Amino acid sequence: MIKSSAAEMAQSLASGATTSVALTQAHLNRIAEVDEKVHAFLHVDTDGALKQAAEIDASRARGEKLSPLAGVPLALKDVLVQKDVPTTCGSKILEGWRPPYDSTVVSKLKSAGVVILGKTNMDEFAMGSSTENSAYGPTHNPWDLTRIPGGSGGGSSAALAAFEAPLAIGTDTGGSIRQPAAVTGTVGVKPTYGGVSRYGLVAFSSSLDQAGPCARTVLDTALLHEVIAGHDPKDSTSINAPVPQVVAAAKSGDVKGMKIGVVKELNGDGYQAGVRQRFEESLELLAQAGAEIVEVSAPNFEYALAAYYLIAPSECSSNLARFDAMRYGLRVGDTDGASAESVMNMTREVGFGREVKRRILLGTYALSSGYYDAYYGSAQKVRTLITQDFNNAFAKCDVMVSPTCPTTAFKIGEKANDPLAMYLNDIATIPVNMAGIGGMSLPCGVAPEDGLPVGFQIMSPVMQDQRMYSVGAALEAALLSKWGAPLLSQAPSLGGAA
Amino acid sequence: MSALTYEDVISKYEPVLGLEVHVELNTNSKMFCGCSTIFGAEPNTQTCPVCLALPGALPVVNEKAIESTILIGLALNCSIAAFSRFARKNYFYPDMPKNFQISQYDEPICVNGYVDVEIDTDEGPQSFRIEIERVHMEEDTGKSLHVGGSTGRIHGADYSLLDYNRAGIPLVEIVTKIVPGTGKYAPEVAKAYVAELRDILRALGVSDVKMEQGSLRCDANVSLRLIGSDVLGTRSETKNVNSLRSVERAVRGEMIRHAELLNKGEKVVQETRHFQEDTGLTRSGRSKEQAEDYRYFPEPDLVPVAPDAEWIEKLRASLPERPSLRRKRLQEQWSVPDKEMAAMINADVLNIVEETVLLGADPTKARSWWLGEISRLANEKEVTISELAITAKDVAEIVSLVAQGELTDKLARQVVESVINGEGTPAEVIASRGIKVVNDDGALMAAIEKVCSEQSETADKVRNGHLPAAGALIGAVMKETKGQADAARVRELLLGHLGQAAN
Numbered sequence A: 001m002i003k004s005s006a007a008e009m010a011q012s013l014a015s016g017a018t019t020s021v022a023l024t025q026a027h028l029n030r031i032a033e034v035d036e037k038v039h040a041f042l043h044v045d046t047d048g049a050l051k052q053a054a055e056i057d058a059s060r061a062r063g064e065k066l067s068p069l070a071g072v073p074l075a076l077k078d079v080l081v082q083k084d085v086p087t088t089c090g091s092k093i094l095e096g097w098r099p100p101y102d103s104t105v106v107s108k109l110k111s112a113g114v115v116i117l118g119k120t121n122m123d124e125f126a127m128g129s130s131t132e133n134s135a136y137g138p139t140h141n142p143w144d145l146t147r148i149p150g151g152s153g154g155g156s157s158a159a160l161a162a163f164e165a166p167l168a169i170g171t172d173t174g175g176s177i178r179q180p181a182a183v184t185g186t187v188g189v190k191p192t193y194g195g196v197s198r199y200g201l202v203a204f205s206s207s208l209d210q211a212g213p214c215a216r217t218v219l220d221t222a223l224l225h226e227v228i229a230g231h232d233p234k235d236s237t238s239i240n241a242p243v244p245q246v247v248a249a250a251k252s253g254d255v256k257g258m259k260i261g262v263v264k265e266l267n268g269d270g271y272q273a274g275v276r277q278r279f280e281e282s283l284e285l286l287a288q289a290g291a292e293i294v295e296v297s298a299p300n301f302e303y304a305l306a307a308y309y310l311i312a313p314s315e316c317s318s319n320l321a322r323f324d325a326m327r328y329g330l331r332v333g334d335t336d337g338a339s340a341e342s343v344m345n346m347t348r349e350v351g352f353g354r355e356v357k358r359r360i361l362l363g364t365y366a367l368s369s370g371y372y373d374a375y376y377g378s379a380q381k382v383r384t385l386i387t388q389d390f391n392n393a394f395a396k397c398d399v400m401v402s403p404t405c406p407t408t409a410f411k412i413g414e415k416a417n418d419p420l421a422m423y424l425n426d427i428a429t430i431p432v433n434m435a436g437i438g439g440m441s442l443p444c445g446v447a448p449e450d451g452l453p454v455g456f457q458i459m460s461p462v463m464q465d466q467r468m469y470s471v472g473a474a475l476e477a478a479l480l481s482k483w484g485a486p487l488l489s490q491a492p493s494l495g496g497a498a
Numbered sequence B: 001m002s003a004l005t006y007e008d009v010i011s012k013y014e015p016v017l018g019l020e021v022h023v024e025l026n027t028n029s030k031m032f033c034g035c036s037t038i039f040g041a042e043p044n045t046q047t048c049p050v051c052l053a054l055p056g057a058l059p060v061v062n063e064k065a066i067e068s069t070i071l072i073g074l075a076l077n078c079s080i081a082a083f084s085r086f087a088r089k090n091y092f093y094p095d096m097p098k099n100f101q102i103s104q105y106d107e108p109i110c111v112n113g114y115v116d117v118e119i120d121t122d123e124g125p126q127s128f129r130i131e132i133e134r135v136h137m138e139e140d141t142g143k144s145l146h147v148g149g150s151t152g153r154i155h156g157a158d159y160s161l162l163d164y165n166r167a168g169i170p171l172v173e174i175v176t177k178i179v180p181g182t183g184k185y186a187p188e189v190a191k192a193y194v195a196e197l198r199d200i201l202r203a204l205g206v207s208d209v210k211m212e213q214g215s216l217r218c219d220a221n222v223s224l225r226l227i228g229s230d231v232l233g234t235r236s237e238t239k240n241v242n243s244l245r246s247v248e249r250a251v252r253g254e255m256i257r258h259a260e261l262l263n264k265g266e267k268v269v270q271e272t273r274h275f276q277e278d279t280g281l282t283r284s285g286r287s288k289e290q291a292e293d294y295r296y297f298p299e300p301d302l303v304p305v306a307p308d309a310e311w312i313e314k315l316r317a318s319l320p321e322r323p324s325l326r327r328k329r330l331q332e333q334w335s336v337p338d339k340e341m342a343a344m345i346n347a348d349v350l351n352i353v354e355e356t357v358l359l360g361a362d363p364t365k366a367r368s369w370w371l372g373e374i375s376r377l378a379n380e381k382e383v384t385i386s387e388l389a390i391t392a393k394d395v396a397e398i399v400s401l402v403a404q405g406e407l408t409d410k411l412a413r414q415v416v417e418s419v420i421n422g423e424g425t426p427a428e429v430i431a432s433r434g435i436k437v438v439n440d441d442g443a444l445m446a447a448i449e450k451v452c453s454e455q456s457e458t459a460d461k462v463r464n465g466h467l468p469a470a471g472a473l474i475g476a477v478m479k480e481t482k483g484q485a486d487a488a489r490v491r492e493l494l495l496g497h498l499g500q501a502a503n
């Protein structure tokens, strides 16, 4: 049962073949069996999930009209607040904090009857590409437990790949949904910035952060997308426009006549051979499905990484200032006679990990008077140029594509002491956040040299998210008929009873 | 001890002013969340995830605050920016929940305005133009109460209590350009400017403008330069100036302090100073040279403020008359002496008097009711006039009844008091209390005859031409008619009755 897609589970629930309680329990059992190895979850809300499942079953029994995903379980990245459920953002500084309110994403999930199993592991405050920066220990890639599951949302993607949940929520600031999806052989979507409310998403970089849906199929991802998307008056940056019709697009999967732009700059030196090979094969499949493949150029993408590492740290240095031991979370050094300032300092010293401190320092420096124009100011100009690159390219094509990551999953510890090498992993995903457009990663095979999943990235213009779902669904269908079974069936079983 | 006199200072130096006024808006909800702004609630009861800066919470701009700020900008002759932004001002302080303040920085909503203020000079009334650099929006911080220690400041305190009810209250900051050319009148000009602002803000209805409660706060920047020089001196910024009189004192005090330093060949330190209400002096705060770097950057959680031109024009059309011009106009229209005008402004009855006049009352009568009897009763009850249960309509009605001879002044006072005591409208009071001027000559004649026969000796004196004796008879008639008779008519009838021509 747990290896089905969310859409199939929803169908079984609707037909009465199973109940939400049974489905939820099956996933809780799976978590109990395999999460010791994977460590996808930071908190499993057994009682809350079963209670919610029972309520859905009762509603269904009463014949109430339920939304399509009602009763299907989900794993929530620990960066979104859920009332009374611990939210740590993978940081010691929030250990033990139970939010008194629901994020808008959680409110929408609850009212759609999606059962929240628990909170998933992540790089501290979403800063990282491997989930090694979690204060609570790394998550392991179900394909190879010695490898990283990507980051920052490694927990959510690993939970999907390990069949601990059929649906998950991630957040994507520079690739934190798409890169974990790529390296775990799952699907992840970063919607258009403003497409999903950020209210209750603990901010890393406000102008880049975006919550999004993760699943094992394109359709499941689309179904979840429509649950969480939409205008929210509590988020001023949320777009007041109808949600793109992503479910319809995922169902039709029609790419006939669509122009698919291959980004010249995101496919060459530095990209693993097996990654390039699977990417090229996917292009051929899309061409066979009736799409026209064109080459587009984005000359300013080469500055994206540098600009990102000025903008994101700058915003984070300010966003994380609120963690001062005064109102919630960790408090260190509060002894007789200690000043507020020393308590703040000691708490932040102890509570934040190295990567978070590194970025706070970077950002503080970049915003300093005398440096602002050279750093933050220039980075904003680069951002405008990247947006122009996208606009120019989208004048020639409907979607743009690239490999999601230059390589497959690397070994845990391999890049832990080389932040620059780690940052390079996001080179193809970052431009999407800089321009605020939509991006999807879906699995396109395993690299022949290491047998690890490769991600195919699709980028669509602002509020045209349905386009990436059309292309994603078409590619997924072509690959499925080629392979005969979903890619994840090739992953090791982890010894669970599934 | 100050060796310099003010005259010494101004004979050598020219003061240059700069004034920053913070105004707390009177919106119902906070700047970026829906929490109430009502003053005096239990600590930390008017808070939510947003104003407590809980992780994940986001600000949303209060439209009403934008409207109020635009109104202020328009009243101060500013241009309203088609596009303005909020920024983050980053610094750590326990009573600031986010550890940054959302404020407007390099893209304020209103720029380049002016306001003219008039003061009395040796040469008579003179007008000074104060140029406004910017009007921008920001949010207030919470309040800290530092317990223990000697200074009441955070350093040395045993512990501190934090109240976030004030965190996020909308503030507007009005910043002048540098104000040169006021010479020896600098302190008066500064005071007149703040007073003018206060009146304008009150007329706009956007703030309570209570300086003593801190809803209007002034920071005064002062520097001196040698007369004839065009090089600006180093300025000090005096904070906590909480009354109009203090504005004047603070500017004067700083001018003298600066001059003393300069005369000794010492440098004025660019710093923040705190005004001491008791001494009228300032004490040093933190030095601006060690000032923090606020690392301003555009607030990414908010979209730019882009008010549409139509809305701005609608607001412009709704602007009230400028208070100082209105005062001039009313004083002229009503022919009010200066002293009386000042009394009306002080007692804050100008609006209600105008309202009463607009309902048809004679300006002098309306003024004397509100400033006299009604103010007296308000004082007696220790409430403000606006809290009394009497309206402009009531007073206009009473004035009109007196004019028609339906009420005597004495009766009118009774009616006013009854209305204030909640007995209803003047008409209702008159009806229920049976108050009426006895102007039925028949009834009066009966009373006169009765009194004349009871006091025949006095009546004879009058008959014999001793007119002063009539007073006693008139008094008796008035008593007989319970004070409801018109005394003048009684006198007329009585004298006629006793064979003396009334005159």
Ligand SMILES: [Zn+2]
Residues within 6 Å of the ligand: B030, B033, B034, B035, B046, B047, B048, B049, B050, B051, B052, B168
């Ligand atoms: Zn609030």
